[in-house]
Amino acid sequence: MARIVGIGIQNYNEIIEKGCFYIDKTAFIKEWWDSRDSVTLITRPRRFGKTLTMSMVEQFFSVDYAGRADLFEGVSIWEQEEYRAIQGTYPVISLSFANVKEINYANTREKICQLLKNLYIKYSFLRDSSVLTDGDREYFDRVSVNMSDSDASLALYQLSDYLHRYYGKKVIILLDEYDTPMQEAYVDGYWTDLVAFTRSLFNSTFKTNPWLERGIMTGITRVSIASCEALESIFSDLNNLEVVTTTSDKYVTSFGFTEQEVFTALEECGLGDMKAKVKQWYDGFTFGTHKDIYNPWSILNFLDKEIFTTHWANTSSNGLVGKLIRQGSKDIKTSFEALLDGERLITPIDEQIVYDQLDDNEQAIWSLLLASGYLKVVNYEKYGPKEITEPKYELELTNLEVKIMFQNMVRGWFGVVKSDYNDFIKALLQGDVDAMNEYMGRVAAETFSSFDTGRRVSGKAEPERFYHGFVLGLIIDLRDRYVITSNRESGFGRYDVLLEPLSSEEDAIIIEFKVYNFRREKNLEETMQNALRQIEDKQYETNLRAIGIPKERIRKYGFAFDGKKVLVGSEGFPHMEE
Template sequence: MSMARKLYPLGIQTFSEIRTNDNLYIDKTAYIYRMANSDGKFVFLSRPRRFGKSLLVSTLQSYFEGRKELFKGLAIDRLEKEWTEYPVLHFDLSGGKHQEEDQLNRYLDYILKYNEHRFDIKCDAVDANVRLANLISSVYNKTGKQVVVLIDEYDAPLLDVAHQDERLESLRYLMRNFYSPLKQCEPMLRFVFLTGITKFSQLSIFSELNNITNISMDEAYAGICGITKEELLTQMSDDIDRLAAKMSVTREEAILQLTDNYDGYHFTYPSPDIFNPYSLLNCFSKEKIGAYWFGSGTPTFLIEMMRKFGTTPIEIGEREMADVSDFDAPTETMESIVPLLYQSGYITIKDYDKELKLYKLDIPNKEISIGLYESLLPNYVTTEIDEGKVVIARMSALINSGDIDGALRLLQTFLETVPYCDNTLYEGHYQQMLYIIFALLTDYRIIVEQRTAKGRTDITLETHNHVFIMELKFDKTADEALEQIEAKRYADAFALSGKKIVKVGIAFNVKDERNITEWVIR
């Protein structure tokens, strides 16, 4: 008989509450001890949203407040001998999203007041930087102890406006001003921890803080946020069994599905396999596989940035090898969307070439792939997303049984009924749209414009027992498309796969019908 399960801390980001309620807590306290007792006094960590950063900040707060009783039985219990109590200032900037300059000033006023009130400090100054400096020195003098400063989502006010240069400039100046006392107060500080999604350069926000240690890609901290494969298999073993029973599959099959959907993150290399904690807990709580991380919201800032950089959906996935400066780049100086995709968790590290010092990046897992393309589809066809999902699911089933003809007929009917977003008469728009639709066909490997020895194929779809090589031709015939597959010998690349190779030439009419008009299958 397995024990009654601990409740999942869904929506709870406060360490003390999780421990007092005896909710499920994945023990990250060994990292906390290492971080708090290492060389750097100023530490920065970047991780995607809903990856457990706020809980980490809250755990640091309980630790520095010396609340030993909350850590009973955890790793740090054996490591920490002193449990010195420090005064802790905690600033959560997540409430500063979607704000103009005066609103943001009022928000900073609000979080400063909250901390002043906690330590019974009066301050007549108006400027946020003067008040922060006063707060630190007053608390230091009052308690006779160095102060700990924890800043959660330090970049929240800037994320929404990252694509608007003027607004970004004014808000960035405001935030830089707010953070500036941290350097001059250094002797009065015991530890400063900042966390967020993106890496705004030291130049812009932390020009003051040239002594900050960025642990985001340190191997020692690879598993500090998220749930590692080992933690899943040991600390959540009963949860896996419960899910398997509910889904009527074996434990191994349940692990495989969890891995396909929620695993695949690496924030350095080598790194343990890291699962998305938010999705994993929701999946166990609701006892079904779903796309939880995307929730109801479309990542609007991502779509704005894709427009700004002219990035197409095709360009998001698998990449050639990249230098670390290509994706761990400061947000405001980035020359492509790659750093934002990486820091937001839409792509992650998949491999590393030691000799060349280059990383391979790709979409982490199925949940991200499906969620991302579903949120991009409405930019290409104005359709009810559910209607699109139904068509795509039916196409999936047909392709799975090898019936590409039926799938294309279904697609043709669907495209007849949906209006397009804008009067685009260029091939790229339709190629992107078709790519998104094919990318949403679950369980297949999709490759677009795959480089083969003899050239490029347009879309290759690899299923369990078929390889469909599809060539799209705009305002030409399906035969011409098929001839290109034959002439360039695209199929040779798959000759040894042992799968049935199906060549499909597809003609798309851009000028009149804006639809697939004919196809030839060989």
């Protein structure tokens, strides 16, 4: 009989006690403990079992679970007799930053301090124990949501000391989702303040802490910061840190489900005939050299609901990823177009994510998408130690689920003007330039600013960010009728957008975008005419003519931009006043 699939259960003991579906990952405990690493940072995409693993580790080692052999009988760790002897024998400090998602630094700091205070409440029995001095009790009482930075940075350090004195053993410290507040800090603009606060906290907790036995941190990324001299990790002071990223070979099967585990689960649930389709939708993650890893959230939801949909991609927030692509440069959007079209991207990758350099830094953006699980490594070109060339990664979208998520994300960019956007598409296909101007003007006016980063020194808006985002929308919404390409060579230059019809009954379309230049052009109409002239002068129709599309079946449009103002024109379209 198939076990019940419990969705969203992140406490190990709850899964075991309720007899819910569980794939045994307790081998991680032995692999980690045998490694003897002092502090381990493990990065994995969201919903890959990091929180459940931290719960499992806490409940295996913590004195709070002494005598709970029932939680581990029947799983792989219990087959190791020497490990049975250490179950429930260590003081464990466990906390999570998963819910620290505030809009400013003050609220973020307050919430972290509240988490630290909650730990002191949990261990309030220590305050009046004989192991603490009067000075210790004074510090204990100062731990609050409004405590000073110096007290906050020492909170875990001091608690480790108190627990060590009380139990006579060094402590294990588990910090889950350490980087969640940092992602929020980048999005909401308080990155610098938070970095200073967390670096101090991490240093005292994980480096200068003589009462630390072992530590684990989990997150999606390995966070770095930009100093005036170079890039340095937020963990630069932690020379005892073992970093395990998605390209590392440690713990490759501890997070996520292997293909064999997935296929076995499908058989258990009577879904064995779904293996091929499940693989198409949800396979694709690669950790280290181990391929065919599946996201647990997607698999558990499929086992429970038996529906193929974007289970994982629709959880939590894709806001940061969407923001980076939506506000990205022309080159970023062009590369993203190719990924959506099934092509591969070859790029260097730096697994130290520098959040405050994400704006328009292509390498950083692709590195973040890889760490977050949206891209997978297909091939990795490694160079010898004497080579100065950066290693290149060949990347593609992870699977069908991710591709559909991105398609929905792009559609969402125009959600506020969905009706006008759809009407523009119809006008484009019908060749109705008057209607194209009407609807395109509304779309640009309502959505233009959402494509602009607002962080450039000049403060000048860049229409390219809008119209290349608009091209992504065309690619997704017209993919059943056209092969759409952008920034490709044809004739004597590179066109902006070319729509090659899949049916001989449809016209081909060439679009050229131009931004109004007051030094060279009198008005927006002249800019539009220059765009049309460039299509002719550069002979952008060459590729279309080469595949047999006659000249009379090729429509050409010039789009002229001046901020949010747009003018669309075509061959033979009457001149218009600005």
